[in-house]
Amino acid sequence: MTRGLVWALACSALLAPAARAVELGARLRPQFEARSFETVRADEEINETVLPIELGADGGRWEARLGLELVSAAWSGEGSSGNLDGLSELSWSLASRFREGRWIVSVGQSTSLHDGALTPREARVIEPLSAPALEAPDPRPHDAGRTLLLAAGTPFETRERALQVALAYELRSEVELFEGGRDFEGPDVVRAGAAFVWTGAASRGEVAIAGESGGTGRLDGADAYETGSELSARARWERAFSGGRLGVGTSWTARSGGSLSAGSLLRESAVRGGNWGDAELDWTRRIAGGEGTAGLRLFAVRGFAGDLGHVQALDPSLAWRREFDRASLGLRVHALTGSGRDERGFSGFGASAAVGIGVLR
Amino acid sequence: MFGLGLCLAAGLASPELARAASAEERAWLLLRTGEADRASAVLDSVLRADPSDLVAAYYAAEAHARAGRIAEARCRWLELESLAGDEEVGRLSLTARRTAESAVADGWIEGEPTPGAPTGRRVLLLPLDNLGDAGASPSFGLAWSYLLGEALAGSELCPIGMPEMLAAIDHRLQEPPRRVPADLESMPVNGIAGLAARLRWLPSADGRPYLAREAKETRAEPDAAALEKAVLRFQSEHALLPTGSADQGTQRALEETLVGRASVLPAPLAPDQVLPLLSALGADYALRGTYRVEGGRVQVRLAWLDRAGKDAVPPQTLLFSIDDAGPESRNAAASLLTGLRLGSPARGAVRPAAPALEPMTLGLLLSDRGLVSAARERFLDCGPALETWPLAERMADWTADPFPDSQSERLLSRLLSRRSLDAGASLDRLSHDLGGSFGRSGARSDPNGVDLLGTSGRIRVHVEGP
Numbered sequence: 132m133t134r135g136l137v138w139a140l141a142c143s144a145l146l147a148p149a150a151r152a153v154e155l156g157a158r159l160r161p162q163f164e165a166r167s168f169e170t171v172r173a174d175e176e177i178n179e180t181v182l183p184i185e186l187g188a189d190g191g192r193w194e195a196r197l198g199l200e201l202v203s204a205a206w207s208g209e210g211s212s213g214n215l216d217g218l219s220e221l222s223w224s225l226a227s228r229f230r231e232g233r234w235i236v237s238v239g240q241s242t243s244l245h246d247g248a249l250t251p252r253e254a255r256v257i258e259p260l261s262a263p264a265l266e267a268p269d270p271r272p273h274d275a276g277r278t279l280l281l282a283a284g285t286p287f288e289t290r291e292r293a294l295q296v297a298l299a300y301e302l303r304s305e306v307e308l309f310e311g312g313r314d315f316e317g318p319d320v321v322r323a324g325a326a327f328v329w330t331g332a333a334s335r336g337e338v339a340i341a342g343e344s345g346g347t348g349r350l351d352g353a354d355a356y357e358t359g360s361e362l363s364a365r366a367r368w369e370r371a372f373s374g375g376r377l378g379v380g381t382s383w384t385a386r387s388g389g390s391l392s393a394g395s396l397l398r399e400s401a402v403r404g405g406n407w408g409d410a411e412l413d414w415t416r417r418i419a420g421g422e423g424t425a426g427l428r429l430f431a432v433r434g435f436a437g438d439l440g441h442v443q444a445l446d447p448s449l450a451w452r453r454e455f456d457r458a459s460l461g462l463r464v465h466a467l468t469g470s471g472r473d474e475r476g477f478s479g480f481g482a483s484a485a486v487g488i489g490v491l492r
Numbered sequence: 493m494f495g496l497g498l499c500l501a502a503g504l505a506s507p508e509l510a511r512a513a514s515a516e517e518r519a520w521l522l523l524r525t526g527e528a529d530r531a532s533a534v535l536d537s538v539l540r541a542d543p544s545d546l547v548a549a550y551y552a553a554e555a556h557a558r559a560g561r562i563a564e565a566r567c568r569w570l571e572l573e574s575l576a577g578d579e580e581v582g583r584l585s586l587t588a589r590r591t592a593e594s595a596v597a598d599g600w601i602e603g604e605p606t607p608g609a610p611t612g613r614r615v616l617l618l619p620l621d622n623l624g625d626a627g628a629s630p631s632f633g634l635a636w637s638y639l640l641g642e643a644l645a646g647s648e649l650c651p652i653g654m655p656e657m658l659a660a661i662d663h664r665l666q667e668p669p670r671r672v673p674a675d676l677e678s679m680p681v682n683g684i685a686g687l688a689a690r691l692r693w694l695p696s697a698d699g700r701p702y703l704a705r706e707a708k709e710t711r712a713e714p715d716a717a718a719l720e721k722a723v724l725r726f727q728s729e730h731a732l733l734p735t736g737s738a739d740q741g742t743q744r745a746l747e748e749t750l751v752g753r754a755s756v757l758p759a760p761l762a763p764d765q766v767l768p769l770l771s772a773l774g775a776d777y778a779l780r781g782t783y784r785v786e787g788g789r790v791q792v793r794l795a796w797l798d799r800a801g802k803d804a805v806p807p808q809t810l811l812f813s814i815d816d817a818g819p820e821s822r823n824a825a826a827s828l829l830t831g832l833r834l835g836s837p838a839r840g841a842v843r844p845a846a847p848a849l850e851p852m853t854l855g856l857l858l859s860d861r862g863l864v865s866a867a868r869e870r871f872l873d874c875g876p877a878l879e880t881w882p883l884a885e886r887m888a889d890w891t892a893d894p895f896p897d898s899q900s901e902r903l904l905s906r907l908l909s910r911r912s913l914d915a916g917a918s919l920d921r922l923s924h925d926l927g928g929s930f931g932r933s934g935a936r937s938d939p940n941g942v943d944l945l946g947t948s949g950r951i952r953v954h955v956e957g958p
Contacts, residue, residue, distance in 0.1 A: 226928075232919075233915070233919075235919065235923060237923065237928055239928070279926075279928065281923055281927070281928045283922055283923045283928070284919075285915055285919060288915060293915040293918065295915070295918060295919050297919075297922045297923055297925075297926050299923075299926035299927055299928070301927055322926040323926075324922050324926055326918055326921070326922040328915060328918040337921075339921070339922055339925060341922075341925045363925070365925075371542045371543070371545075372543070372544070417575065417576060420579060454579075456580065
């Protein structure tokens with residue numbers, strides 16, 4: 132039934148009458164992230180390079196996306212090391228827009244190409260990459276396939292205010308964990324969110340809240356655990372001045388702990404919850420034919436399991452973006468400096484670029 | 493936010509205007525229906541709320557132009573060029589400004605137009621008079637005007653357009669105009685219309701055109717006998733075989749004469765001619781000065797006169813290497829602005845390559861006298877040195893593609909398609925919060941947009957090995 136619903140939505144998006152000629156586009160976003168941190172046992176280092184490639188088509192009332200992601204991640208520490216390379220994910224999505232773009236229905240799938248058995252070495256790489264504080268691009272090797280059904284819309288809109296709501300259902304397919312095989316099926320989740328956006332004199336604000344309710348994860352066909360639920364909120368306010376634009380934002384996520392089933396092979400830490408939050412301040416102005424942004428962000432992670440489940444760090448960044456007639460170019464560098472659990476060191480560096488052409492500029 | 497715009501809309505009779513969703517849409521409808529003053533008021537209210545809105549600023553300038561306030565529009569476009577010269581809005585501003593300047597300068601060919609009211613913000617950058625340079629840099633006085641104009645662009649002091657100033661100097665000196673009228677260059681010299689237009693334009697040895705002008709129409713079909721007589725006269729005055737037929741040699745000579753005439757530097761004005769010119773151009777201040785080149789160094793003496801002919805700021809004497817002409821001109825502009833308490837220059841100093849200063853200035857002069865193709869050839873001759881002078885580089889780009897209509901359409905589309913709320917982008921971001929990956933303006937479209945494990949709530953799975 133679910134599969135039928137997916138295809139029905141996909142077909143409805145494709146069959147929606149095109150209001151104008153189809154516009155095509157592509158986007159490349161190479162990213163490099165390096166992190167080093169101390170644990171109670173050793174110094175660890177993670178370097179990761181991700182290259183997401185997206186192709187898009189926009190027919191006015193519908194849009195289609197096709198994406199793939201290449202990843203090269205390496206971890207070293209505790210006298211050992213591991214790496215993960217190759218094509219990590221394929222994805223597609225179809226979205227149909229109604230009522231002048233105020234409502235959207237979308238269906239999408241992503242398939243992890245690492246959804247086969249993981250070698251222990253790959254798993255060792257994945258584990259630290261899953262830490263909330265690392266903020267590295269997501270290689271999704273443990274995630275297998277995901278199908279997302281989403282509906283979002285704007286039930287209320289005036290010239291200066293709008294209220295928006297969204298509902299999503301995510302299905303996760305079965306995956307074999309580790310060589311020699313244990314079948315793992317992640318829990319399906321339901322998410323809902325709402326946003327309120329407004330404008331004032333030269334200013335613009337946006338607040339959003341979202342929640343997620345998880346289901347049951349299964350190992351070898353048997354219930355293994357119940358995931359916790361999650362609540363997140365974000366807010367951003369911008370004010371334009373003659374010399375540039377000031378932005379202030381914050382976000383916060385709280386995740387409750389889940390529960391293990393009797394006899395589950397999972398560790399309790401696997402379902403532990405926690406909090407994650409940040410606050411940022413940025414200034415954007417015209418520079419070198421585009422827009423340059425200098426930003427400063429503070430973020431903190433509390434309560435999650437592992438060495439990086441308790442972190443606070445400062446994240447200064449510089450970004451530049453320029454739009455051309457049919458393309459755009461963005462560059463960004465940032466650094467991280469802070470501390471982890473028990474005041475142990477945590478630092479990092481990242482650089483990314485985004486080249487967009489056509490509809491994805 | 494758009495209070496003034498709303499008040500105006502309330503009083504509009506047109507149902508289309510009443511239905512307009514945004515101030516920008518109302519402004520465009522008002523512009524389209526010829527109500528430029530009201531469009532200007534609506535756009536200025538948008539700019540009061542968001543002074544960084546360059547698209548609204550472009551159309552506000554256009555509204556002023558359509559309302560007949562060309563000088564005001566020119567200054568606004570000039571400011572936009574200095575703010576966003578490399579962007580679409582900057583390039584369109586350059587095109588719009590050049591079109592407006594050309595129209596005003598063409599007006600001086602027919603006679604002295606009515607001057608605009610003084611605003612306290614306009615300056616006339618008369619070329620420095622040459623007191624001796626051993627022929628090394630005869631156009632330095634004009635180059636200095638261009639450099640000062642570039643340094644003042646975007647400041648609170650707006651330079652009078654160079655095409656207008658050049659045409660006005662010719663008019664004041666009662667010389668046959670050196671500015672080439674609109675359309676003449678686009679007419680091929682080997683056609684009757686193009687040939688006649690050139691002969692009607694070029695002055696003969698006695699100062700009158702070779703072919704008598706008939707009213708303002710330069711495209712009128714000439715009498716065959718009169719045309720032959722004019723060609724004969726041109727040939728005899730240019731050491732050509734007097735056949736009366738416009739052969740290739742005659743055509744080449746006509747083109748060279750046209751370009752040569754437009755390349756002549758503006759003649760110096762007598763002291764008593766400055767204030768009448770300042771007044772006729774609606775300027776508030778005028779640069780008056782001289783230069784002398786000795787031993788590779790330039791000595792410049794500058795005075796800034798107000799409408800009464802008095803020094804608006806103390807006169808200056810500068811001595812510098814010609815390589816430093818760019819930074820020195822910016823310093824001079826900064827001194828003027830400081831003296832008038834009008835802030836500081838909006839841009840940093842430029843440093844044009846000294847060997848190419850002469851050909852680049854000539855390219856600018858030809859362009860400002862209406863010979864776009866000839867100017868492009870001069871700019872092409874400058875090679876990579878063109879990149880050392882942004883003004884010349886921008887003009888070279890403009891002479892290569894002066895009418896980017898498609899850009900204009902895109903800018904209009906940007907003006908009209910914007911929702912002040914940008915609710916589409918907000919909806920994309922909310923969808924992204926829930927795992928969606930579509931939309932051109934969502935979080936995934938910028939280089940900062942990475943999927944964060946920590947915020948996506950994905951669970952960490954630790955499984956004991958078999």
